[in-house]
Amino acid sequence: MTARIIDGKAEAAVLRGKIAAAVAQLKAAHGVTPGLAVVLVGQNPASEVYVKSKSKAVVEAGMRPFDHKLPETTSETDLLALIAKLNADSAVNGVLVQLPLPPQIDSAKVIAAIDPNKDVDGFHPVNVGRLSSGLPSLVPCTPFGCVLLAKTVHSSLAGMEAVVVGRSNIVGKPVAQLLLAENATVTIAHSRTKDLPSVCRRADILVAAIGKPEMVQPDWIKPGATVIDVGINRVAGEGGKSKIVGDVSANAAQVAGVLTPVPGGVGPMTIACLILNTLRAACMQRGLPEPKI
Ligand code: NDP
Numbered sequence: 001m002t003a004r005i006i007d008g009k010a011e012a013a014v015l016r017g018k019i020a021a022a023v024a025q026l027k028a029a030h031g032v033t034p035g036l037a038v039v040l041v042g043q044n045p046a047s048e049v050y051v052k053s054k055s056k057a058v059v060e061a062g063m064r065p066f067d068h069k070l071p072e073t074t075s076e077t078d079l080l081a082l083i084a085k086l087n088a089d090s091a092v093n094g095v096l097v098q099l100p101l102p103p104q105i106d107s108a109k110v111i112a113a114i115d116p117n118k119d120v121d122g123f124h125p126v127n128v129g130r131l132s133s134g135l136p137s138l139v140p141c142t143p144f145g146c147v148l149l150a151k152t153v154h155s156s157l158a159g160m161e162a163v164v165v166g167r168s169n170i171v172g173k174p175v176a177q178l179l180l181a182e183n184a185t186v187t188i189a190h191s192r193t194k195d196l197p198s199v200c201r202r203a204d205i206l207v208a209a210i211g212k213p214e215m216v217q218p219d220w221i222k223p224g225a226t227v228i229d230v231g232i233n234r235v236a237g238e239g240g241k242s243k244i245v246g247d248v249s250a251n252a253a254q255v256a257g258v259l260t261p262v263p264g265g266v267g268p269m270t271i272a273c274l275i276l277n278t279l280r281a282a283c284m285q286r287g288l289p290e291p292k293i
Contacts, residue, residue, distance in 0.1 A: 001223060003256040006149055012268035015148070015293070016061060019275050022291040023062040026282070034282035035064035036094040036120065036274075037086045041079060041105065042072035047098045053271055054096070061275045066092055076105045080113050087115040093282035094120035096274070117285055120277040122174065131177050136290075138277050143175035145269025146228045147182065150205055153226055153258050158183035161202050165189045165216070165247070166209030171230055175207050196220070206256075208247035216248040224257035230266050 026032050036058045040051045051067070058065040066089075068082060079097070086095045095118045101107050111119075116126035122140040130137035150157060162184040166172035176188045189199050200206055200220040208216045209230040221227060231247030246262030253259055260266055279291055 003253040003259040006258060006260045006265060008260055008265035008268045011149060011152055012272040015272040016275060018293045019279055020061045022279060022293060032282055032286060033064050034093045034278050035066055035091045036278045037066035037092045039068045039097045041070045041074050042102050051098055054274060057271045057275050063278060072102055079105055079110060083113045093285055094118050094278040096121050118281055120274055120281055134181060138281060140170060140174040141273040142171050142230060142266060142270045143178050144273040145266050146175050146207055147178045149228060149260055149269055150226060160184045160204040162205040163187045163189060163200055163203035164207045171209035210247045212247055213245050214249040218249055218251045218255045221252055221255045223255055226258040227252055227256040228260050229262050231262060
């Protein structure tokens with residue numbers, strides 16, 4: 001068997017096209033242009049790349065970007081003051097603070113300071129609680145993208161065995177909650193899980209969010225399973241150049257039925273879901289119905 005590879009770039013482009021159309025409609029019908037504020041503190045090169053592509057996607061969707069670049073030495077007090085200002089600004093519908101933050105700033109405090117209705121990253125404890133209570137909420141973008149990709153393959157995830165390897169607040173736990181909300185039977189595995197390969201082999205849908213290059217081996221995968229690889233790992237490539245690989249072995253394609261590639265799988269969907277969350281937030285804040293995407 002050779003797995004079908006899901007083209008995350010193409011899926012994200014389709015999604016972004018639909019979002020742009022919904023934004024145009026929102027502008028025409030209600031005079032509302034959704035706005036996303038992205039706050040970057042310091043000069044982490046990876047964060048700078050992410051922030052640039054987020055702002056580009058915002059503009060392409062017809063939304064308004066509000067970019068704030070703060071120096072590495074920014075105090076927690078100053079960052080919290082900026083967040084309070086963005087919370088109060090009705091032109092700003094979404095607030096995203098790029099993580100990681102410099103050591104003098106408490107990330108948990110910053111996340112908790114964002115208005116939950118503008119929390120387009122879905123990390124605020126109120127949104128975490130709403131998601132696990134099955135209430136409508138803004139949900140974390142990467143997990144949202146994983147589930148949307150799985151749903152491009154399976155019209156319903158109900159009753160499927162899903163195994164999520166990883167239990168971080170950013171990926172593992174929320175992806176598990178979203179799969180549960182889709183009525184999958186969900187197992188969360190982590191570094192203390194016993195006999196991880198056999199737990200993984202149970203999965204009709206296997207989500208790898210570990211951060212360990214190519215850790216998931218072909219014989220961990222049930223033949224025909226859908227494998228969503230969230231991992232982004234930089235490793236040494238040919239000719240001294242580095243390359244990006246996922247958490248799943250390249251040979252998994254011989255066993256899986258469907259596989260998301262790295263790069264070009266979950267990554268592009270993450271940004272598209274951020275834009276979708278900004279649109280959803282703008283509608284929620286105006287008391288308008290959830291956009292049909
Ligand atoms: P974390 O380091 O926060 O979490 C990793 C998880 O993997 C932990 O729950 C850990 O278990 C588990 N784990 C680590 N080693 C093992 C092991 N040997 N066996 C089983 N489980 C293990 O990472 P993130 O969740 O933030 O990210 C995961 C990956 O996804 C990374 O490669 C990251 O770069 C990528 N990522 C990709 C995004 C995208 O847009 N595509 C966005 C965000 C992340 P324990 O809790 O027991 O320590």
